[in-house]
Amino acid sequence: MPLMTFEAAIADSATFAKRHLLLGNGFSIACCADIFHYGSLFAQADFSSCPEVKSVFTLLGTEDFEATIRALENAALILPAYVPDGAGAITKMQVHSIALKEILIQTIAGNHPAVPPEIDDTKFWACRAFLSHFLATGGQVFTLNYDLLLYWTLMHDDNPFRDPINLAKNDGFGNDEDDPDAEYVVWQGEVGAHDARVHFLHGALHLFDSGSELKKYTWVRKGVPLVEQAREAIDKNAYPLFVAEGTSAQKKAKIRHNAYLYQGFKQFTANARIGSHCFFIFGHSLAANDDHILTRMARGKFRKLYVGIYGDPASVDNQRIMNRANELAEQRQEKSPLDVQFYDAATAQVWG
Template identity: 25%
Template sequence: MLDFHKELEDFRGEKSLILGNGFGIAYDAAAGTHSFRWDSLAELCNFDADSPLLLLLEQCYYDFELAHQKINNAINVSEHYDEGRQFSGVMSSEVQVLRSELISAITNSHPPSLGRRCTVEEKKFIAARVSRCRKFLKEFKRVFSLNYDLLLYWVRCYDNDFLGKDCFKSNGDLLAFVEDENANFFFPHGALFINRRGVDAEKSRSSTEIPILARVKQNIREGRFPMCVSEGTGEQKLAAIRDNNYLNFAYQKIEQSRGVIFTFGASFMEGKDDHIIEAMIKSPAKKIVVGEFEPTEADRLRLLHSFQSISEKIGRRKEIVVANTSRTEIW
């Protein structure tokens, strides 16, 4: 089995990185936490199995913002027909449940240190982890995260020492999306700190007084939901990406990647990220190194089959290898 760390060291040209949930799991392993072992925020919510709200979320592919919008639309329409306002009252209660469950899920999906001031010992430990991670990230010209959590944001902005650039510029009290060809951090599936702004996007500000975790919770309480392209097939995710200028811009940067594309901690299971595979294969990159933690031969064959199937579908050939990430200490 090829070694991810050696593949990274041996190649001297332009490198891009696509991060999956394994990025957070690796942090858990280094920090002794259990915060990032989840695939969907809905997993962390306390909905009953037969809850109409859960069914609505399923229909919206677990897009909390879309579900919130649909409930508000139902309230607006019902006010013209619901004389006793019983239905609109129920719907208003569901809005509050949706908000509170999402806030609870976000709280449970991040270490407490992301949302409060740390002790001196905690700060020393975290600073060492962040420093190591930044050293790893600097190996790459572009970094793409498929995750919705706050971990990469936190690493980039730690202690107000900003690493790299994204596509968000100050516009009054907002950080608005502006196309930037020099940006090197992208979130093609959105994230908890990115909000929809029509067909564009805006990013949440954080500060010492209001850390990013607290800011995201505040946004949700005020009805501003994060933009996250969550469940569904690769085709459904791609359609959602194409509908937003920021997401589409981020996705196109994968298609423009050169040299070697490395993936770390992305499972590419059940066709949910076929659109990401397709973007990599369409790119001018000469090779794709798919990083997997301690892969078995069955894992290697599954991943190669997923990539080769897309390659045959679109008529593009690319060198694709699977490499073991167990020796790659990024935290």
């Protein structure tokens, strides 16, 4: 069957009380494919600290960081069954899996656009129009991306030649009550963040866990570009809050051990349980390493899921995505059926 247009999907979803959005890496790739595609990150990554890891990518035939992290962690688990005296190799694999997560963070920070003006205004205006279907109508946006593009879009001025778009931007952060003039804002906790509408489910480049609190770096407070602030912190071995674990179970475990991440996860789950709501997915491959998120959709009660498909629907990758989406519907209980519709992601014109 032909794919729906995004416009038709939005019109079709008008019967629901709220529509929510789940963003995957395709959201960022659509804006800056030369930066945020895994292949681009792999080409820019510095593996000098653990050169063997580059060979692991080659042996696996992939440039996917998460898949390689997962392979290293799984190999460390099963190696004792085959090499009883392989303790040294096991330790090295475990060390390298941790190092690879840091390489990923450093590579994203090192190649990220430095400031919003590096991206054309028309792209931000188009993205704000896209997000308005969710954040201007009572819905919420959940992103699995680490970069700053969503945050920059929310902070960007509207097109001066059109009516302004009232996007809800609350992400649960506010002034530190002990230091209201600090150069950063802090997460307000579960109660204070209850009304948050934007959730970075896997962390982000501008979120740093200081131990006692979760800080969000801002440009307006410090006058220093966010990417520069992140690079400075990384140079001092302070890493942003990232969930780059290999498997879904490992990701879920890390989420459960961080109050901010767990609150976002609970918000996603809570909305998935409301029958009068619907969800859109854009730029996500529905891969198994995000099953901790996807199974919440399968176990939910919302009635309709709109999944963006980019390119030829008959391609191997798109057929896998469509089959996976239909599997989520098949897992539903009979009293809460899930209708899955596929739309042409290109027609959303997310970045113009």
